[in-house]
Amino acid sequence: MDKIELLAPSGSSEAMVAAVQNGADAVYLGGTRFSARAYASNFDDEELEKAVDYCHGYGVKVYITINTLIKDSEMDEALSYADFLYRIGVDALIVQDLGLVSNLRSALPEFELHASTQLSVHNGEGALWFIEKGIKRIVLARELSLEEIRHISIDLGVETEIFIHGALCISYSGQCLMSSILGGRSGNRGRCAQPCRLPYDLMDSDGKKVASAYLMSPKDITAIDMIKDIKSTGTSSLKIEGRMKKPEYVAETVRAFREELDGKSDPKHREQLLQVFNREGFSDGWFKGKHGKDMMAFHNPKNAGLEIGTVLPDGTIKLSKPLSKGDGVRVGDEGQTVSRMYSGRETIESASKGDTIKLDSTRRLPSGTLYKTLDKGLMEELSKSYENRYGRKLPISARLVFAPGREAEITAEFDGRVFKASSRIVEKAMKAPLSLDRITEAMKKTEGPYFISDLTPDVFEDGFLPVSELNAMRRDLLEQLLAYRISSAKRIVPERKVSDSNVKVSAPVLPSKLVVAATLEQIKAAVEAGALDIAAYPWYRGKQYVDLKSLETLAIENPDVRFYLRASSILKGEFDMVLASIRRLVEGGHIRGVLTSNMGLIRALKGICPVIGDYKLNLFNSSSLAIFGEDISGGTVSEELNRSELKELKGKERLMCILYGKQELMHSEYCPVGAAVGGMTSEKACNQACMRENYSLKDRMGEEFRVMTDWFCRSFIMNSKPKNILDTANDLKWMGFSSFRMDLTTESHDESFELVSAFQGERAFSTSDFNRGHYKRGVE
Structure with a gap:
């Protein structure tokens, strides 16, 4: 494969220079708009253009993050911003929003797009789905093992990028709503308040505290000791996290990984990385598979020293x-x-x-x-290491013509082109002629990124020129090279094409009222209350939850009910098993379709059964569905939109709104129960404590968040209170919505019956403790 790319964070101009001067092949940075690190220093438009020019002078690529969700009211601005970035020569955009991706493919088809880790791409089918939609590179989810990265990169031939050092989100990125729902600061909008870095108590079914620590705060990861293994995965780019970090942090991390990649392995690299920042040491993340408490910073969420x-x-x-x-x-x-x-x-x-x-x-x-x-x-x-922004020099080979009676001339071949600079006529030497050594010495001086490392004479005869002429000739040549390298990246923005983002599809219509249930008792209550469309997740752990066999039985016993299978947003090694189970249920006539946010399943199920997008697809604007075409019947709108934003959405006939339910705040490979009670480590299997009791996380405010687990050993952190906007059904209908949903998770049979009855009857129902979600407040 080609040389592996070392990609560095640049949250400020100083950090960018630190990255370039210490050997980064590419940098990623954000502007003042649409960046998932809204609290980094970031770059205004003028600074961005200067940054791009500076990096391109060194042959360093620049990737700009537009990796937040985009509101309808912001889409034109986002596209205009992309036009600007395209014009100034940005090499690629790192994107999250599906509507923006769709619009960019139409407006700027030549602009390279990278799927942000916020899109949670974690399996081969999902990676291929994005490649088929026009994405050039996949920034893989951080939860993948070396073998999984190798499969996607080598076996499937997908260009990938992986994180090799820095902070780790405990939830799959893009799947976390905790900061948004609890505090109004959305991680999907670059404003995460990091509630995962706070202390929690783990409570059992009896309300007894069984653990107390920073139970959701992971150590930073590093791959500094496994570069050989990382290279063997076939990934194209190694990404360092840290746009909120100081320039010194960037300098050290880039320097250490540059030397390791160049074969200059040194034990001091790990120690110095620990010194610039660590949280109770480092972990190797998910590269070697499952981990438990040994990947967590239970005692200190900040820099440990x-x-x-x-x-x-x-x-x-x-x-x-x-x-x-x-x-x-x-x-x-x-x-x-x-x-x-x-x-x-x-x-x-x-x-x-x-x-x-x-x-x-x-x-x-x-x-x-x-x-x-x-x-x-x-x-x-x-x-x-970065105080001189041109301290690092790139060598250039040049050829010299120097003889009396003709102009002195230096030429250099660069990027397949020949560049030339000349002086005035060389004089005959009256006393001491200029030696080749003296000319070579003058040619090696430089103030920019390049220097003439070797000078080969094509013609050389004794003669004389003032040294100032030599200096001017050298500056002219190197300035030509720099100007070419910068200008060749600039582009002309093509004329905007008008596209209809509201794609018409022939897939079946969405159910008017969908009840999503977790337990057998909830499904029975929903049937008793007259629900005709029910979706169930058959892989939660626990005797009370519905499984595949019972779902099949329920479908046989209730032929008038249209059953759907809800499939996880995250499916890795179990992907083929889940797909096979869906096929069997579809072929048996037991389910009508699938509810999921898993892009891999969406791709694999095309032509097999209808698919409804779940809310973790983050459908945030009127363009969001366009990229799917007929891959899905429609989808559940984002849980982060408020009333006015919902009202402005177009194509509402393909959009579903959730009126009731405890939102899934986090979806994680890590399980706080397994780590704190199950004894799980990288070397020790979990004792499956979650099968014997129900557990909750209790925060400093006394709120308790149920921890649910599934058979794939992943955890779901559920909101402490249900969202309840059952009283808005008529208002939403007036806006143009015709499909609604309620989610049951921890409710009893009787509670479920009352709730579903109210849902079916389109009437308000007040539970004892609930919230209104983002219906009124929304996110910034």
Whole structure:
């Protein structure tokens, strides 16, 4: 394969320069609009163009993130922004919104698109679906193993990009609604409040606290020790996370991975990566398969620092690693910057491994393990690596013509083109002619990204020119090269084509009232209440939940009811088994169709049965369905739209609204029950505690979020309260919606009967404790 790309984060201009100067092949950054890191410094339009030009001068590619969901009111602005990015030469866009993808394929068909990790692409069928829709590269979900990456990259021939270092979302990216629903700050809009980094209690069925920690806060991942294995996957690009991080962090991570990729392996890389940032160390994420509590930072969600010694009860410190004045240290939650350091009574500037020292007695640290949270010397070293934005030089070979009576001339071949610069007529040397060495020395000077590394004379005779002429000739040649490299990336924006995003399809219409149920008792209650369309998820763990066999039996016993199978948004190794089960139920006439957000299933089920898109498809605007064509009958609108945004949607005949239900806040490969109670680690299997009891996460406000698990050993964190907008049915009908849905998860038979009855009768029903979702407030 071609050289593997090292892709670096650039949340600021300084971070971008740090990435380029330390050897990144590409950078990704966001503008002030539509970026999933809305709180990074980001770049305005003028800064963006300068950044693109600077990177292209070095041959470094630039990818811009437009990886948030786009509202109808923003779509024109997003497309105009894409026009600007296309014109200034951005190499590719990293995108999440399906409506934007559809519009970009029509408006800017030559613009390379990369599917953001926010799209949760995690199986081969899903990857192929996006490639067929015009996506060039897939930024794979971070939850994939080396074998799964290898299958998609090599076996299927898909261009992929994977994260190899940095923070890890505990939920599948793009599948998390926790920050949005609880606090109004949407991760899908770049404003995640990171509720996963807060402490939680794990409660059992009796209300007893069985664990208390930062149960949802994972360590950062690193692949610094497995570069050979990573290369063998066939992935095209290695991505470092960190657009919110300091330039020094970018410098160190890029430097370490650049050297590892270039075969300069060094144990110091891991230690220095730990020093610039870690949360209780690193994990290797999902690269080697399942993990449990050993991938979590249960005790500290922030930068933990590097262990360097012990503070003894008398205040003395025994060092296991060096310490210097200006370094930051901590014991537990107590921290300080080292202002004075003593060896005995002597003030010292630094201390070595094995030394016993004391710090300033006015700020005494408690006894315990000492961590260095900031290494002043390392940070200064890293800062120097990018203080000169043209410190790194790219070598250019040139040829020289130098003889009296003709213009001096230097030429260089670059990108298949020949560039030439010349001077005035070379004079005869009256005294001391210019030597070839002196001319070569003048040619090697430079102020930009290039330097003439070797100069080959085609014609050389003794003669004389002022050195200023040589310098001017050199500058002219190198400026031509730089101008060409920058200008060749610029493009002309094609004339906008008008497209109809409201694609007409011949697939069956959506059910007018769909009840989604989890347990057998809920389905029985729904049937008793007169529901005619029922969807069930047959893979939850627990005796009370419906399974495939009981779903088939229910379909036989209730021939007047149209049953649907709800399939998971995430399917990896079990994909073929689930697909086979669906085929069998369809062929037996037991289900009418499938409700899912899984792109792989959507692709595989085309022509087999109707598919309804689930709400984790994040259908956020009127263009969202266009990309599907006839792949789906329609879909459930995003749970993050408010009333006015719902009203403005076009094509409502293919859109379904949820009127009641506890939203799935997180969908994760990690299970807090398995980690905290089940004893699961990377080496030890879970004891399946979730099969014996129900568990909930309790936050600092006393809210409890049910943890549900499935047979694929994934967890679902459910909202503590149901969304209840049953009283809005007539209002939504007036807007033009004709398909509605309610989701039952933890409700009893009797509760379900009352709720479904109200749903069927299109009347309000007040539960004891509920919320209105985003119907009134929406997200920014």
